[in-house]
Amino acid sequence: MSDTTLKPHQKELWGHPVGLYILFFTEMWERFSYYGMRALLTLYLVQKTTDKNPGLGWLDQESIMLYGWYTMLVYVMSIPGGMIADKILGQKKAVLYGALTLVAGHGILAFDEMWAFYTGLILIILGVGLLKPNISTMVGGLYKQGDIRRDKGFSIFYIGINLGSFLATFIVGYVGEKIGWHYGFGLAGIAMLLGLAVYLYGQKYLINVGNKPTLEDKKNDVSIGKLLTDLLKSPVHLGIVGLIVIYAFYAGFTYSGVDNWGYTALYIFIGLVAGIMMMIYKNLDTQVMKDRYMVLLLSFIIVIVFWGAFEQAGGLMSIYTKNNTDRMLFGWEIPATWFQSLNAGFIILLATSVAGYWAKRKLKGKEGSSLFKMAIGVIIMGLGFVFMIFAASEFNSKGSSGMQWLVLAYLFHTVGELCASPVALSFITKLAPVKYASLMMGVYFAATGLGNKVAGVLGEKASEFGEYTIFAGITIFTVIFGLLVIALLKPLKRLTHGAEDNERIMHDDEAEGFELADN
Template structure:
């Protein structure tokens, strides 16, 4: 790709009605998106890191640290359905934005609904928690798909700069996750659950305002679609690819998709209902000892396979083969997220109950120094970006900059209070949520290194990256299995094993995660890309649900066998999956027909 000078880049942006002010060589609008996504991820991960811990903590009457006393199976059922729906709702939110709302309004609507969801959860009551989770699912559906849509539209004429833009945006995702888990987690565990949930809501609200007031920076990007644009999209033909022919859904396709959607959602809602409230809405489908909800999901999967196969049969051989390759990749990604997402369920319980988190004397001093560096250095770097953005955009979006200042003043205030509180304590117990920030920290640390390998002559094929991702992540669980081997009741595991596990999980994520969506976009024809992305997110939804179901079994498996056995499940299964997917390289290479 030809490089473009900053002056030419700025001029071209202005022609499109986008603010041409550049920050670190990119449009100021990119950094507005960076911070909007950062505050949304701050809120999402800040809440997520507390949820399982809160649900499974002991009931202590009148205490701000009183949980609900659920067992991990019940907590996993609720969280799994929540996580599953988070990956399904964006399919519908994206359609609404494309056809009616436009990306910007969809983001604001989604952010407002999520703010309400976090506010509900701060009340710590069953009704408000369920309302809160429902609002977060609905809001995410509007918010999640449309952030990247605006980014993609901004860079539509500058593909040579898109990779760098997505890298910067991804740093916003991880910065938000890092600070959200650190600060919301600390407040929730050390002061009271509702403080942690409430802090997540405050920053979601401020992030919404920051984005709304930055409207002048984006020009017409993300505006509601006009009737003319919709008609053009409906009639566009890819003249460069004769295989990219219309393949409309038949009436039978639509009926079967409707049935499988009802059955899938029935399973998703019935799982927590039956385990928490004893209400089984699918009991009439029970066959022998096979529970009704399991029968429902089996029927849904059979119908899904039928629809996919029937649609594939209508494509030419090259397109059909490439879509089969996408399906194979999607299948194996289930095994990755099934294991990786233990970080939201079983690893939280493991860190709380089985890891030695007590510190005093020199060990506490060393930890406080490390924790201070982990907190202050990233905050300084992100604050520097805020100052750069403010200098460029204050005259165009002053209210957005003022809200951003309030956000960072708040984060600095909570961070300094947290560090002061820890430094003045004679002894301390590391917050359970602190270990979860390791994933974001290691992503920021290793992402550039891994991307350079992929850009070098050592760049392996997709199947090898997939296999490496699964196997490297499995090593992390293998270390936990080794560290937990033979421990007795009352004896706790050294925290070093959990930190090392998160490091290997992150390295596995960096190998596998960026590959998937890239290959969906490369292999799927333009007219089917929405459907294939839907399939991909369905695979992620299934992986997240399985992760929560299996994670909920941690106490059952530990009591019946051992804690080490529990972690061995997530060591052996991904390794086997990784070896299989790497062995499929010759087949997948043939199916992809030259796509690399």
């Protein structure tokens, strides 16, 4: 069949569905807006109110605390976002409404008022919660089961994420730091409008994915309400959740921090999610599905560990860059936000090479399972903090540290991320029960959010223990954790029951396209 006789959603470009590139550019502009705002957030919070470009004048610890809560909630809201898509809207409309909410949120942040600041943050949290899990689910839906191009498709999609991040940290970062924080926030909103325009234009290429659930889908699906009802009928599982809730209230009364009741709400939320996860396991039909589900839950733990270390970039490492790093180059001081672009820049340069390496390795029969890649990613990322240890040591002895340590740290973090993060996204679409696909993607992003909160907690501790101790502790823990996953790899792979063993090129013409994309 020639390309001219194909319907728009059947057409391919460079070996992948055209819909992938629509989602690529939609996500690129969404990430431009998000990472542009993220690059400015902690620096805006700590900037003194008396400076030429005044900020809010918060303490480092307070700023990192808000950063941790904000970035956690951005991803935790993916759970209700996934549920709304599964039950009501479908992924396609959920992405649309999420994009509209993000435009409103970033636009409100352009106003220099505290009400606008908090309102904008809330709208961004809600918008990302609708958009983020569902656009990723749509990427997975573009490929048939067993299509080896799926991992490569997610890696291409990942380039879009990081192209947006790369451009944002340069452009929005410079505008915010040098011209005005709220001009930077407003510029992020304009970028989100571009993403919305691309998405609306490309609807004809997405006809076959993300559609509103049919009556049959709803009939065969199990609602969250029913899962919670089943939980109330299960004394053992209800008891586990009850213990978590009791501890949550205990923490609220005894924790001395200003965000004590925030932790109470977090623990209650974790308890309810744990209960829902237990009920899903109980309701799965076969042992194969249950075994795969357990491996999927383990992958969420890997995700929490990974992002708990990696997300120091937007918090502790961002403030460290501004306060402790010698940023002078040929007599000009490099903006602190620009260093966050290193991660995105390295991803753009290395993403297809890393994905191609793993794909060729697997085709040759060598170990290339998703769990192995994720474990290697955690180890490599953790080793990146060795360079931050060197930086902290140099600062302690000389009063400032060289930029080269940040460059090397971000390089290792990026390689680790490329091994772990896009693979984790793809892994979920392989193992998740079909009727819980969006919910599981939401739980993945919630795990990412919990990792962000862990990162915030660790960053807060730097004021107590010092950066050197925090960076050293992260290095040791992540390497040991990654090695432990590798040690357990064989029994874990058995529990997947060959979910990745049958991946293959679907057709000869697709194989040609895959090789083209790889080059």
